[in-house]
Amino acid sequence: MxxxxxxxxxxxxxxxxxxxxxxxxxxxxxxxxxxxxxxxxxxxxxxxEPEVNRSRSLYISSMAVKQKGTESGAYGHMSVQTGQKCFKSLTTAEAVTLISLPEKVRASLPAGAKLTADMVQTDDRFWHIFHFRFLSGQAFSKADSDAGLPCTVISATVAKRLFGTTDVAGQTLQLNHVEYRVSGVVTDISMLATSAYAQVWVPYNSTDAAGFAWWDDTMGQMKAVILAHSSADFPAIRDEVEVLRRKYNDGLPETEVFYRGQPDGVFANLYRKWANIPDxxxxxxxxxxxxxxxxxxxxxxxxxxxxxxxxxxxxxxxxxxxxxxxxxxxxxxxxxxxxxxxxxxxxxxxxxxxxxxxxxxxxxxxxxxxxxxxxxxxxxxxxxxxxxxxxxxxxxxxxxxxxxxxxxxxxxxxxxxxxxxxxxxx
Structure with a gap:
């Protein structure tokens, strides 16, 4: 019928x-x-992929700092010091990573191929929060990150253009004329993965990222991503973030930091524009x-x-x-x-x-x-x-x-x- x-x-x-x-x-x-x-x-x-945990992640993309007792201040990104004391110290989160703003870097081989690539500086927890497909080698470890060893993960495009192949784990390249050992090679990442995107990733301890700071060393070039065990933990994480912020401010001589409603969920983070709290x-x-x-x-x-x-x-x-x-x-x-x-x-x-x-x-x-x-x-x-x-x-x-x-x-x-x-x- x-x-x-x-x-x-x-x-x-x-x-x-x-x-x-x-x-x-x-x-x-x-x-x-x-x-x-x-x-x-x-x-x-x-x-x-690679941002497979967006639904249980919180983001701090910018912050503000002002003189204690005043109302006006400046807006920008956090320093490594602020990120470590206010976010890396979280106990209610599964993982926290600090990520620098993308920057142009000259990647080259001695007397060989060279190119300009997008580089970010981060830490070992980055590879826990974001899931990449490795074509060769592996991510740099916590020991590598903490020690500031000059190691890097590169994208397939960078590997092919420099070495002609993606099987280059353990080989050496130069980033702005500084030698780095290739820990691993990952598939190319779309720029639409705004938090994870780069073509070259290095430990921020291997550079002068910690020294790139101003205003009582509170501001710099970093942003933070917090991975919760579950989205149900978001309120507890925000409460602990506020506790750490107040403790951090108590130790600053003349300034204080604040986040204007952050950490954000993925939707609010998408529509946050500096000082404006997203509606x-x-x-x-x-x-x-x-x-x-x-x-x-x-x-x-x-x-x-x-x-x-x-x-x-x-x-x-x-x-x-x-x-x-x-x-x-x-x-x-x-x-x-x-x-x-x-x-x-x-x-x-x-x-x-x-x-x-x-x-x-x-x-x-x-x-x-x-x-x-x-x-x-x-x-x-x-x-x-x-x-x-x-x-x-x-x-x-x-x-x-x-x-x-x-x-x-x-x-x-x-x-x-x-x-x-x-x-x-x-």
Whole structure:
């Protein structure tokens, strides 16, 4: 019976090819627009390699410092000293890492190949919080990091351009003319992984990062990422961060630091702009309204077309009733017609959304924050796949189509046969 319903649905959709294709393309474009919007959020918010712990991570991307007893101050990033005393000392967190701002570095071989790469300075806990795929070797260890040994992890692109291969663990290269031993080689990282991205990673103890500080050594070039055992631990971690901040300030002679609502979750961190505390509820409301408009406007137009099509089929429904079709059979037929149309539109819309995302990659994901970096905004399957968003958009379009065509079909199934044939049901 189901096979018969689908065959009948195909026949009726082919009967009005123009209306059918307009409906399919309209629904597909609605789903495409929703999916592109969802993907632009998803690439920065969901757990995906290497930032597989976003959902249980807290971020301190900036801080402020002021003279004690005054109101005005300066905003910037923390020093290694601040990071170690205020965040690395946390006992309620699973792990804490300090990460420097990306900087350009000259990577070269003696009398050999050379290139400019994006480098960050970090510590051994970085490799616990973020999960990388190693092609050769391994991450530098806690002993390497604490001792400040000149060792580095490099990306596949850097390894290939310098050595011609990724199997280079244990070999030596120069970073700004300082020799570093290659601990490991990892797959290239997209710039969309904003906390983990780099092309070269070195221990901050192997450089002068600790000495790069000002304003009572409180400010520098570092940011912190805190990994919780569970998101349920966020309140306890924030409470301990505040305790450590007050203790740290008590030991400073003339200044005090504060974080303006941080540590942030991944969503708030994405929309934090220096001193401005992000209006998370306002951002969510704004994008909810955008999604609603993107769904409702085409859905209303498509529903009008479906309603018009069903009105023209009143006489057909009357004839089928005359030959013994029940009201349930008529309604099921309409359901399968709309299910088939929406499924076709959904597959087309999903394909269009992925195509649009790749074609508009630079427009969607390029910004002033990553414009000076050497990497690219490549997309991984984990960033693209959003089954729940797709099913929600598909279900909404199906519901609107069912309401616009199912209600007239249900009414026609209850009408007098003669009235239905003569289309006198309105």
């Amino acid at each position: 189901i096979r018969l319903y689908f065959l009948q649905a195909l026949y009726h959709l082919r009967e009005n090819p123009i209306i059918t294709w307009v409906s399919i393309i309209g629904t597909a474009l609605a789903i495409c627009m929703i999916m592109v919007l969802v993907i632009t959020f998803q690439v920065r918010l969901v757990d995906c 998370v509820k306002g951002v969510i409301l704004r994008y909810t309204l955008i999604i609603a408009i993107l769904l409702l406007v085409p859905a209303i137009n498509l529903s009008s077309m479906s309603l018009s099509r069903m009105r023209r089929r009143m006489s057909e429904i009357g004839v089928r009733k005359a030959f013994g079709a029940t009201g349930g059979e008529l309604v099921r037929q309409v359901f399968f017609e709309n299910l088939l149309l929406t499924l076709l539109a959904g597959v087309l819309g999903l394909a269009l959304s992925y195509g649009a995302t790749f074609l508009l990659n630079g427009f969607l994901f390029g910004n002033s924050a990553n414009a000076y970096l050497s990497g690219d905004t490549s997309l991984t399957p984990g960033m693209l796949l959003s089954p729940w968003a797709f099913l929600a958009a598909l279900g909404f379009c199906l519901l609107m189509n069912l309401l616009s065509s199912g209600i007239p079909a249900w009414r026609a199934s209850r009408m007098n046969i003669v009235d239905a044939i003569n289309q006198r049901g309105e």
